[in-house]
Amino acid sequence: MIDPDINEALNKQINEEFYSAYLYLSMAAYYESIDLGGFAHWMYAQYQEELEHGNKLYHYVNDRDGRVTLTKIEAPETQWDSPLAPFEAALAHEQYVTDSINKLTALAIAKADHATHVHLQWFVSEQVEEEKTARDIIHDIKRVENSPDGIFLIDRELAQRAAAPGHEEG
Numbered sequence: 123m124i125d126p127d128i129n130e131a132l133n134k135q136i137n138e139e140f141y142s143a144y145l146y147l148s149m150a151a152y153y154e155s156i157d158l159g160g161f162a163h164w165m166y167a168q169y170q171e172e173l174e175h176g177n178k179l180y181h182y183v184n185d186r187d188g189r190v191t192l193t194k195i196e197a198p199e200t201q202w203d204s205p206l207a208p209f210e211a212a213l214a215h216e217q218y219v220t221d222s223i224n225k226l227t228a229l230a231i232a233k234a235d236h237a238t239h240v241h242l243q244w245f246v247s248e249q250v251e252e253e254k255t256a257r258d259i260i261h262d263i264k265r266v267e268n269s270p271d272g273i274f275l276i277d278r279e280l281a282q283r284a285a286a287p288g289h290e291e292g
Contacts, residue, residue, distance in 0.1 A: 124188040125233050127229065128230060131225075132182070132188065132238070133183070133191050133192075133193070135222060135226055136179045137192065138222055139175040139176035139179060140172070142175070143169050143172035143176065144169075145199070146165050146168040148200050149208040150162045152201065153205070156205070160278055160279065160282075163280065163281045163283060164259075164281070166285075170285060175245070186237065186238075205273055209256055210260060213257060216252045220249040220253060223246060223249055224246070226242060227242045262279075263276060
């Protein structure tokens with residue numbers, strides 16, 4: 123049986139992951155509204171990835187004979203000032219998630235819950251990748267943000283991101 127404090131913290135993280143998905147879906151909708159289909163595609167793929175993260179934790183709690191309790195997901199932002207702004211918000215959000223995962227990992231260590239600690243290592247590594255990817259895209263957008271042609275090229279590049287396995291855009 124999973125420690126009650128760990129169970130509660132994992133439930134909070136499940137909610138964070140599903141909120142992340144909701145946020146990225148909102149960003150995809152924003153990009154669709156300004157005719158940046160490649161940006162929208164990238165954010166939609168990120169939405170799918172965040173759903174998988176939440177599901178990974180959901181199944182882990184159940185596998186440990188814990189109890190998943192879902193809570194309210196807050197409404198995400200829906201409007202940004204520029205093509206750059208959602209990626210800046212995404213980086214800030216990923217940094218928040220990194221902090222949350224780190225705190226959860228520290229709790230697992232403090233509780234000597236080795237199984238949870240090991241399970242969370244995937245998320246720790248994933249957060250390094252998430253932050254790096256957002257930073258890299260931000261740097262690219264900043265290089266060309268005053269050039270419609272440059273934004274067009276980045277839009278084409280972001281459109282090349284593969285969808286999460288088993289998911290296709292509608």
